[in-house]
Amino acid sequence: MGTRRVADILKNAQPDEKVTIKGWVRTKRELKGFSFVEVNDGSSLANLQVVLDSQIPEYENLLKKINTGASVEVTGVVVASQGKGQRIELKANTLTVYGEADAETYPLQKKRHSFEFLRTISHLRARTNTIGSVFRVRNACATAIHKFFQDKGFLWIHSPIITASDCEGAGELFSVTSLDFKNIPKTETGEIDYSQDFFGKPAYLTVSGQLQAEVMAMAFQNVYTFGPTFRAENSNTSRHLAEFWMVEPEMAFCDLEGDRNLAEEFLKYIFKYVLDNCPEDMEFFNKWIDKSILATADNIINNEFARITYTEAISLLEKAKKKFEFPVEWGIDLQSEHERYLAEDLFKKPVIVTNYPKEIKAFYMRLDDGGKTVAAMDVLAPKIGEIIGGSQREERLDVLEKRIQESGIEVDSLWWYLDLRRYGTVPHAGFGLGFERLVQFMTGMTNIRDVVPFPRTPLNAEF
Numbered sequence: 001m002g003t004r005r006v007a008d009i010l011k012n013a014q015p016d017e018k019v020t021i022k023g024w025v026r027t028k029r030e031l032k033g034f035s036f037v038e039v040n041d042g043s044s045l046a047n048l049q050v051v052l053d054s055q056i057p058e059y060e061n062l063l064k065k066i067n068t069g070a071s072v073e074v075t076g077v078v079v080a081s082q083g084k085g086q087r088i089e090l091k092a093n094t095l096t097v098y099g100e101a102d103a104e105t106y107p108l109q110k111k112r113h114s115f116e117f118l119r120t121i122s123h124l125r126a127r128t129n130t131i132g133s134v135f136r137v138r139n140a141c142a143t144a145i146h147k148f149f150q151d152k153g154f155l156w157i158h159s160p161i162i163t164a165s166d167c168e169g170a171g172e173l174f175s176v177t178s179l180d181f182k183n184i185p186k187t188e189t190g191e192i193d194y195s196q197d198f199f200g201k202p203a204y205l206t207v208s209g210q211l212q213a214e215v216m217a218m219a220f221q222n223v224y225t226f227g228p229t230f231r232a233e234n235s236n237t238s239r240h241l242a243e244f245w246m247v248e249p250e251m252a253f254c255d256l257e258g259d260r261n262l263a264e265e266f267l268k269y270i271f272k273y274v275l276d277n278c279p280e281d282m283e284f285f286n287k288w289i290d291k292s293i294l295a296t297a298d299n300i301i302n303n304e305f306a307r308i309t310y311t312e313a314i315s316l317l318e319k320a321k322k323k324f325e326f327p328v329e330w331g332i333d334l335q336s337e338h339e340r341y342l343a344e345d346l347f348k349k350p351v352i353v354t355n356y357p358k359e360i361k362a363f364y365m366r367l368d369d370g371g372k373t374v375a376a377m378d379v380l381a382p383k384i385g386e387i388i389g390g391s392q393r394e395e396r397l398d399v400l401e402k403r404i405q406e407s408g409i410e411v412d413s414l415w416w417y418l419d420l421r422r423y424g425t426v427p428h429a430g431f432g433l434g435f436e437r438l439v440q441f442m443t444g445m446t447n448i449r450d451v452v453p454f455p456r457t458p459l460n461a462e463f
């Protein structure tokens, strides 16, 4: 008989079974002749209620050590629970304390803590109900993503974290260097001499694995990346991180239509998977965080997303009764308030907006006939705004070269990317899903800092 997880015991164990669990004490209640100890091992939101009889050896001594936060091992017999709230409980035969937690200083006491406070103890907050549920759902989202693509025959590729190219061309790059800041080598003209740096040229943390995903799609047809990406944008919002995870599928022989169909199918699949696999956590979010979470999930799974062009979006925004902070006219980049108006107020479901003006989108997006717009696609979600950004890629060498030039990037630096258009080019498309924004959307958590274990934001890299 090995150790069993609490989730398994709560679901499957029958009275008279002998089991051992290991976990952390959430609460302790002393009554006459016995105590209740709630133990959580992270496998489920619910704790296992342990009954500790005062007859067990060292009872008084043990009780003193069993404070909230202490780690314990309990062996006992499963019994049907007399009380409400749980089917079974564990009558302890032996209880061992691994490590105590001082009641005076342990920061997580049995009361509601604000998410702001919990962020200051990110090393302990996973032991709370809400954050625990967040990370179980986050794990389920990741599993769903791999399952979705693997079942479709997509190859998971590992794009580099260190790169010399700025995929999005937005200049939001973190530099990677091994130069000595106290003694930076300079060229004759006074510039930093990168030839003496580790890679012999400027290098950065990647903002997106897309360019490398395109390379791999030209050999494997359908691929996806799933890994960390970095942006040095100084945005202190509830939807931006400096380090976040992105999922980027890339499909050869695919156009914008195929791209947005996949994005919709993908989101529906993940929501269904999480509802099926984390019902307890999702009910918790629906009860305590956002009362519309289950209805939203149902809406995602069962309704078609709205589909409009950028030009249609602008005209809908112009007709809106709502006053926007940023004025609306054709050519503007949609702001979060515009995106949320469309998804939240107008359509009340995700909206896929396509064909944006080329000036506000990246160089690699395919130029539409007419030359004013590109085959871009953003999926806008209620409460979140942009959750997915994607496009059909420019597969024509001459057009791409021109677009790169126009965006001020050195054409030669992308020689390998251009080679894909020289040798066996095909129409292709892909998108990027912001993983933390997905988890926010799924759980209703309002701040992105609370859906990633260790948030990296301006002025914050603690833990």
Ligand code: 4AD
Binding pocket: 167, 168, 207, 208, 209, 210, 231, 233, 239, 240, 241, 242, 244, 246, 248, 249, 386, 387, 388, 389, 390, 391, 430, 431, 432, 433, 434, 435, 436, 437
């Ligand atoms: O729209 P973005 O910038 O698209 C790309 O990077 C493309 N290369 C993707 C592709 O086509 N393969 O970013 C994609 C998504 C956004 O829609 C958003 O959900 C998320 O990444 N995102 C962020 N999430 C958290 N913090 C940030 N600072 C983010 N910036 C983008």
Ligand code: MG
Binding pocket: 386, 388, 389
């Ligand atoms: Mg975008």
